[in-house]
Amino acid sequence: MKYLSKYILIICCILLSFAAKAQPGADKKEQIASLRVAFITKELSLTSKEAQNFWPVYNEYQDKLDALRTTRRKENKKLLAETLTDQEAEKFVDNETDFRVNEANLYKQYYNRFKQCLPIKKLALLIKAEEDFKRELLKQLKDKN
Amino acid sequence: MFNSHYKNSVINHPLMLMCLLLFSMSSASWALTDSIVKKQVKVPRHYIRPSIYFSGYGINQREITPRKDTLSIAGRYFEFAQRNFGLNAPLCTKTWAENDSSEIKSFQLITTINSTREKIESSILNEARIFRRTSIAFKGIYSDGRKNSFFLAVAPFSSYDQYTNARKGGRLAMVFIYNRTVSEKFSYRLGFMRTFVFGKRLPLPIIGFRFGRLDGVNFNIQLLRNMSLNVPLGKRFNYSLFTRPIGSAYSFKNDLNASIPNFGSTLELRRWELLTGMTLSYKASSRFSMFVSAGTSRGAIAFAENTNRIILKRDSYQQYDLRRGGFMNIGLNFYFGRSKQINGNYTMYDVLDLNSTYGNDDNNINLGNSQIPAQNKAMQVKNLQFNDVKDLISETDIY
Numbered sequence: 057m058k059y060l061s062k063y064i065l066i067i068c069c070i071l072l073s074f075a076a077k078a079q080p081g082a083d084k085k086e087q088i089a090s091l092r093v094a095f096i097t098k099e100l101s102l103t104s105k106e107a108q109n110f111w112p113v114y115n116e117y118q119d120k121l122d123a124l125r126t127t128r129r130k131e132n133k134k135l136l137a138e139t140l141t142d143q144e145a146e147k148f149v150d151n152e153t154d155f156r157v158n159e160a161n162l163y164k165q166y167y168n169r170f171k172q173c174l175p176i177k178k179l180a181l182l183i184k185a186e187e188d189f190k191r192e193l194l195k196q197l198k199d200k201n
Numbered sequence: 202m203f204n205s206h207y208k209n210s211v212i213n214h215p216l217m218l219m220c221l222l223l224f225s226m227s228s229a230s231w232a233l234t235d236s237i238v239k240k241q242v243k244v245p246r247h248y249i250r251p252s253i254y255f256s257g258y259g260i261n262q263r264e265i266t267p268r269k270d271t272l273s274i275a276g277r278y279f280e281f282a283q284r285n286f287g288l289n290a291p292l293c294t295k296t297w298a299e300n301d302s303s304e305i306k307s308f309q310l311i312t313t314i315n316s317t318r319e320k321i322e323s324s325i326l327n328e329a330r331i332f333r334r335t336s337i338a339f340k341g342i343y344s345d346g347r348k349n350s351f352f353l354a355v356a357p358f359s360s361y362d363q364y365t366n367a368r369k370g371g372r373l374a375m376v377f378i379y380n381r382t383v384s385e386k387f388s389y390r391l392g393f394m395r396t397f398v399f400g401k402r403l404p405l406p407i408i409g410f411r412f413g414r415l416d417g418v419n420f421n422i423q424l425l426r427n428m429s430l431n432v433p434l435g436k437r438f439n440y441s442l443f444t445r446p447i448g449s450a451y452s453f454k455n456d457l458n459a460s461i462p463n464f465g466s467t468l469e470l471r472r473w474e475l476l477t478g479m480t481l482s483y484k485a486s487s488r489f490s491m492f493v494s495a496g497t498s499r500g501a502i503a504f505a506e507n508t509n510r511i512i513l514k515r516d517s518y519q520q521y522d523l524r525r526g527g528f529m530n531i532g533l534n535f536y537f538g539r540s541k542q543i544n545g546n547y548t549m550y551d552v553l554d555l556n557s558t559y560g561n562d563d564n565n566i567n568l569g570n571s572q573i574p575a576q577n578k579a580m581q582v583k584n585l586q587f588n589d590v591k592d593l594i595s596e597t598d599i600y
Contacts, residue, residue, distance in 0.1 A: 083486050084589050087436075087582055090574040093544040104384045108347060111545035112305040113298070118542055123244040125592045169298075193590045196582060 089118065092189055099185035100178050109173035117166040124162065128155045245539040248549060249311060249556060250572060251290035256532030258283040260474070260498065265323070265521035279502060279523060280322040281472070285532075287315035289556070289568055292339075297346075305346040309552070313338040313356075313560045313568075319449070321470070325504060325519075331363040332451055336374075338560045342552050350380040350548060352392070352555045362453040372397065372450075376559045378407055385414050385547040390423065394559070398426075400448040400471035400503065415550040416576040423558065436575040439482045448473030448500070452507070469507040471518070474500030476528060482569055487536065490571040494530035499523060532567050544574050 093111070096102075102110060128151065135148040170179050259282040266277065290312055297306040317334040336358030344350040359371040378392030390409035395402065405425050413419030413431075421429045427445035434440055451470040478496015485491070503518035543549040550573050557568035582589070 084582070084584075084586075086487055086574065088589065089542055089544050090576075091582060093574075094576070097545065107385070107545060108382075108548065109304070111547075112346060112549070115542035115544055115546060116296075116298070116305065119244045127243075190590070190593045193582065193585065193593065197585050197587065197590060 085122075088193070095189045095192070096182065096185045099188070100174075100181050102174075102178070106174060106178070110170065113166065113169050113173060117162065120162055121159070124155060124158055128152075245541050247291040247294045247538075248307070248309060248541050248543060249289070249291045249294075249553065250536040250540045251288065251538055252534050252536045252568070253288050254286065254532060254534045254566065254568060256285045256530065256567060258285075258528065258530045260528045261526050262322075263526045264524045265325075265502065266524070268520040268522065277324050277521070278322075279324075279521070282320045284318045285315060285566055287313060287566065289313045289560075307342075307344050307346065307549075307552075309340075309342045311340040311342070311556055313340065313566075315358075315566060319451075321451075321472075323502075325502075325521075328364065330451075330453060332453070333361040333363060334358055334449075335361075338374075340556060340560055342555060344548055344552050346548070348382045348548060350382070350552050350555065352376070352378040352380065352552075352559065354560050356560060360451060362451075364453070372402070376407070378409075378555060378559065380551050380555060382548045382551045385550075387412060388551050390555075394426075397450050398446050398448050398473065400473035400501070401450055411551075414576065415547070415554055415570065416573050426558070433575065437484050439480075439484075439570075441480045441482075442478075443480060444475065444477045446473060446475050455506070466506045467508040468504055469513075470502065470504045472500070472502045474498040474523065474528075478528065480530075480567075482571070484571040484575075489536070490534045490569055492530075492532050492567055492569060494567070496528060497525055498528045499525040530567070532569075534569055534571065536572070540572070543572075 096114075097107070100106075131151045132148065135144050135151070140148065167179070170182065174182065260280065262278050262280045264277060265279045292310040292312055294310075295308045298304065313336075315334075315336045315338070317332075317336075319332045319334065320329055321332070322329040336356050338354050338356035340352065340354040342350060342352050354376045356374045357371050358374065374394070374396055376392065376394040376396070378390050380388060380390045382388045388411045390407060392407040393404060394407055395404050397403075399405075407423065407426065409421070409423040409426075411419055411421045417433060419431050421427070421431065425446070427443060429441045429443035429445075431439060431441040449472055451472070452467055453470070455466045455468045476496055476498045478494055478498075480492050480494040482490060482492035500523045501520060502523060503520040505513055505518040507513055507517075543553070550570075553572055554570055557570055560566070560568075
């Protein structure tokens with residue numbers, strides 16, 4: 057019995073290490089998020105106080121945006137079959153409309169909150185930095201291909 | 202009676218408890234967001250990911266030298282090995298943010314359930330003794346969202362002498378710390394702890410300073426708990442030089458020991474070591490990290506009859522110095538679920554560091570800081586694919 061429990065423990069460890077390796081996408085997402093922070097920090101030259109106020113709210117915004125996009129992907133995956141019934145097509149269109157409305161609402165809500173933690177010129181720089189970061193990633197993708 | 206009940210009851214097994222808690226954590230680590238985001242949309246609720254850890258610590262056979270030669274023991278030696286496994290998981294996380302303010306306050310309640318097996322072989326014992334210790338720490342961390350964090354951990358634990366099937370009464374370790382994150386490069390801590398790391402129960406102050414970024418090179422002095430110089434080597438490796446005390450107190454029945462005359466009495470054994478060494482930790486992915494730690498240690502052991510578990514005078518103990526020798530400490534951490542992003546949030550980095558440094562009063566638990574994102578300077582994403590950026594682009598980006 058004593059030996060059996062040891063073997064079970066070892067097997068659990070092996071299984072867990074496989075599970076640990078099974079999500080490369082999550083790592084890439086974290087890497088992009090951390091690169092985004094480095095990029096924005098450099099572009100905005102945030103002071104220590106600004107950074108302390110800004111990053112928690114920005115991270116919260118990114119979490120919610122990420123959740124919206126994940127839900128959209130999951131829903132669309134289910135609906136984007138070869139043949140759609142009228143009902144499914146309507147649900148797909150509704151989902152897409154909801155997504156775009158929610159994304160815009162989220163953007164508005166959080167950019168209003170960013171106004172409280174950053175001077176307005178830095179907020180304008182943030183919008184530009186987000187665009188530049190996107191282009192930087194696209195450039196890397198283009199160079200790779 | 203109690204022991205057989207303890208052995209037979211599945212729910213009493215720490216592993217089962219941890220599994221139950223882990224499953225409840227993974228199902229509860231998602232929460233509905235506010236009304237702006239429609240139903241089905243869930244964001245991670247906790248800042249800390251549930252994790253399971255395994256670790257092992259051991260020292261080679263060491264010579265012990267009595268401070269007063271009162272007992273005749275043939276061949277003076279001491280050997281120690283320890284294994285831990287446990288679960289660290291958030292129980293609840295509450296965040297507050299006013300609509301017109303950027304301030305995010307948070308409160309986190311975290312638990313660490315730990316099971317330790319300690320094996321002691323020594324000339325002061327006729328046979329090797331195995332102690333099992335189970336502790337459940339509850340940690341509350343409040344951060345005001347600016348620079349201040351408060352940390353309180355209460356960790357009751359009980360030990361079990363496997364040889365005589367004797368369960369000894371519980372003990373309590375606790376720690377309270379105030380942390381101020383002055384900037385990303387400097388923070389200080391003040392507090393106190395009720396600890397057994399010096400081999401006996403001691404109330405001790407904590408005075409800590411960190412110089413340098415937690416996601417970069419930093420020098421961390423946490424008196425009287427540890428001192429370390431941490432250097433990240435790329436995104437996955439971290440190297441650190443450290444010095445820290447470890448130790449514990451054990452009570453067990455004197456049914457074998459020929460050296461102590463009163464058969465049947467309760468013996469109290471104290472052990473403490475001061476470790477100096479280096480640690481190499483590796484973050485394989487967001488789900489798995491590990492560390493290897495090695496160096497040298499020296500310390501002392503002491504034992505005495507203490508049936509009523511009262512505070513004895515120092516002279517009542519037979520004290521031995523433990524000769525300097527090598528030690529080895531290895532550990533694996535597995536992470537589950539998702540957590541809120543904390544990129545650039547230096548106050549939260551300190552909160553994570555508090556959780557991984559303090560808790561169950563067992564200093565061979567090394568939860569590590571692998572949840573703190575690596576500082577990225579190079580603008581290069583390895584193996585970037587279209588799927589990684591498709592959410593970010595619109596057709597106008599291509600023009």
